[in-house]
Amino acid sequence: MSLDPDRLRCPYPVYEQLRQEAPVYWSERLQSYVVSRYADIAAILTKPKLFSSIRQSGPSSVTALAQRLIEDTDTPELLKKQAARRLDISGKPTLINADPPIHVRQRKLVSQGFSPRRVASMEPEVRQIASDLFDKFETRGSMDFVADFALPLPMTVIANVLGVPPSRMADFKRWSDAFTRGVGALDLSIAQIQQIFGAVDEFYDYFTAQIEERRTQPRDDLLTDIVAARLDGEQPLLLNEMLHMLSVFLVGGNETTTNLLTAITLRLLTDNELVTRIRNDTSLIPKLVEEVVRLESPVQGLFRTATEDTDVGGTPIPEGSMIWIVFASGNRDPEAITTPEDIELDGPNGLNHLAFGKGEHVCMGASVARLEARIGIEMMLERFPNLRLASDEVPPVHNSFILHGLQRLDVVNTPR
Template sequence: MAAPTCPYAPTDFGRLYELEPELVRCPFPLYDVLRDREPVWFDARLDAYVVTRYADVMEILRDPLTFSSAMASGPTSITGLAQRIVDDPARPERLRNQAARRLRMAETPVLLLADPPQHKRQRALVASAFSPRRIAALEPEVRELAATMIDGFAARGEVELVREFALPLPMTVIATMLGVPPSDLADFKRWANAFTAGVGSADKPAAEVAQMFADIDAFYDYFTEQIARRRARGQDDLLTDLVHARMDGVEPLTDDEILLMLAQFLVGGHETTTLMITSMMHRFATEPYLAARVRREPELLPALLEEMLRLEAPVQGMFRSATRATRIGDVDVPAGALLWLVFGSANRDPEAFPDPDFLSSEARRTPHLTFGRFEHFCLGSSVARLELRVAGELLLDRLREIRLACEPHELERHRSFVLHGYPELPLRFTAAP
């Protein structure tokens, strides 16, 4: 009997880029093919080299001088979308003007999009705002907030988890860290949607893009005023830390740098954590033995969460651009080329992770790449881990017999080749006595 053949070929990456539903739902078999056959694959549709092996991705991340982060969010980001609009004379003039403003803001590279030495300076000034002391001080507030949210649906026996928990929990935490009052949370969410709407998806209608740009402008206007207020009178929040960050011999952060950092914190501080909380609870709902084991042995939860982060990376990858002609594996890469580093594939590389698709309850020796590595290791990773751990502890403690409230095939994934997760997760359960 002939062995079954894989339904994919490296050329099928274009189908993922074009958001074919089955590949968006589960891109991992395609990643397997790419790693085995074409680990550095040039995809004409993406106009980038797709890098899928752990060792190759690590080599690129180690060398920020050769591989720039200036286009880390790639051509499907807000900046990439703005560039395409500016370059298209058929677009309405007002929309092109809005897009041009986006490009002017992007001329100031910050953190995720910055290279040495600028990145080193910015990170040094920001690092104290994410100190272990500040993160540890967050836990009682995160725990109280999560418990209050669970109180709102536990007795009901069902919940759409994203709307009632996975989204508002990290959203409220990052808003609180930035000193945003509860009355402005609805605006906060709208702004976050605007920054993420174009990530990993095709172009959108002009009216929708114009609204995205208008919401982003509102975000910048709001925080421009807040920066001025913190400069005049500080508060105990992250924004004040950024405004007053000082180091001997180091130039302070400019207002534009702070605004662009806040945009990154807004997206990274809630969108990715929302996706990860949802993926975690999908696991517990579809693998009830796993939830039962954690209740018996709660000390296993941190290692299991790291494995879930590895297997279900909410951001499947980031871009880099080659500053000079170089070679990755057996492939020559010209100067200026764009590279898509597929963390979601590297995290399942059998050369780095034995039995890579297995969810281990023991810590892996090899670090996963979900939070990046080296220069650009995620500043907010400790906040995300805190929120994920607290959410897992409280949800498993308060809810029993957790299960999907729909058929598995009815769940949709985000329409993105970059963001990976469920926009909705309906659950049923029994409230714990």
């Protein structure tokens, strides 16, 4: 896939061409089949035994990077040791890269941490965090919406949920960056790789100590729930399973929600008719969230691996082949979506979108992301009636074909 900024900002014409001309396309660069039609993607997602999640980030993940470092004879010994630790931990399939029955067991063990009751109880805390962040904006009158709100809101929420103190927030951000920096990048230098694995090691060391502390000093947080998780007849989670699970929560709990909040805000500030309608009827915000997550899928797609010879859409797929299932393309497929390119607030347009996955691997934290997005947008519109973009410059995008979002979004508010 291309990492050209214009292509990353708007990959949708390419997806449309793929759907029309080559819905199951072999990519030499990815060494993977690219699947772009909604029906084919949905079918793959509901067949976990045939299409394994074991390499869900494909060739551009921290784990794949670790494998390449170990195989490279020129890799410095310390970096090779760090890469081996990553492989040891991620080599134990956990949630996002686990298949049944392992995935079923793990999901059952931690599902209480994302129960409707637990998520609903988070609303006052989310509102307080959002309010504190907006207080700073109100004082200054301008901000980078990404760095000053869309990033710290979900990051602070997931940090609090995991019991990370405010004094470690800067570290928490570095660790999150380390796990996401390699996803979809494809072009990292040795210096960047060393920085990534140094931060990954810090993350593992910190949470290994925290896990041991929770065994003897439990708290009311998700980490304690994970450590204490027990089901009749099921083995408790092992240390490496917990560490891998926490890295999944770290990335899923903030990076994707940051991109969603930013995408919604950009849409509102560039569409006067839309923002006026939402201001006049804030009950439409949940539907707006679903439509923007469909149109601007923060995770453009994930990978699956064929466990046997099969076919997708009539195209033969040999056993062992990787398949990139492009959620963002399926979410704009006219065969599945009534008005695929438009925000539709009145009908069932995006009710069955793929942005949070489908089947076994539907995102556990989707309800938290929806809560944060709803509250964030609701409070932003209430507090800043004259919010606008600071300039007409095109915002820079992330250097990733998987994680889709803006690096920054400068906004200003004119006082009432």
